[in-house]
Amino acid sequence: xxxxxxxxxxxxxxxxxxxxxxxxxxxxxxxxxxxxxxxxxxxxxxxxxxxxxxxxxxxxxxxxxxxxxxxxxxxxxxxxxxxxxxxxxxxxxxxxxxxxxxxxxxxxxxxxxxxxxxxxxxxxxxxxxxx
Numbered sequence: 001x002x003x004x005x006x007x008x009x010x011x012x013x014x015x016x017x018x019x020x021x022x023x024x025x026x027x028x029x030x031x032x033x034x035x036x037x038x039x040x041x042x043x044x045x046x047x048x049x050x051x052x053x054x055x056x057x058x059x060x061x062x063x064x065x066x067x068x069x070x071x072x073x074x075x076x077x078x079x080x081x082x083x084x085x086x087x088x089x090x091x092x093x094x095x096x097x098x099x100x101x102x103x104x105x106x107x108x109x110x111x112x113x114x115x116x117x118x119x120x121x122x123x124x125x126x127x128x129x130x131x
Contacts, residue, residue, distance in 0.1 A: 023110050024070040029053065031065040032091060035082045038065035042078025042103070050081055073110050077103040 029040045031053055038053035045051075053065035077095060080087050088094055088102045095105040 022072055024072050025108050025110060026068050027071050027106065027108060029067045029069065029078070029080075031080050031082065031089060032062075033082070033089075034063070035065060037081075037083055039081040040067055040069075040078055041081065042076050044069065044071050044074075044076045044078065053080075071108045073108050076106045076108065078106060079103050 029051075031038045031040075035055075038055075039050035040053060041047050041050045051067050051069060053067040055063060055065050057063050077097060080089060088104050092104045093106070094102050097103055
């Protein structure tokens with residue numbers, strides 16, 4: 001089963017936000033079925049922006065569609081637009097929205113890189129002290 005992958009990292013935000021630094025996680029969205037075009041969108045961008053997926057071929061000669069999006073921690077719903085049709089991925093977790101529509105679901109968490117000398121460890125420590 002292929003699920004969106006998560007990798008933690010730090011990202012600077014623009015001056016319009018309340019925090020000068022926000023920890024985000026790179027999430028890889030993956031569509032595994034045949035398609036001519038593929039996009040993903042979701043609650044992480046208020047369903048307003050479609051992110052194009054790129055077709056890749058694995059060493060096993062399987063074709064996949066992938067896109068990476070940096071997301072802060074939280075729970076998200078998302079859906080793929082495959083050949084101009086809104087679809088959920090049957091091989092990824094699903095939920096029903098308030099209207100009964102099936103969407104894929106994702107819970108993003110932050111994980112330290114594991115290196116106590118990395119700046120992400122000190123930033124996480126500072127954020128924990130503020131909470």
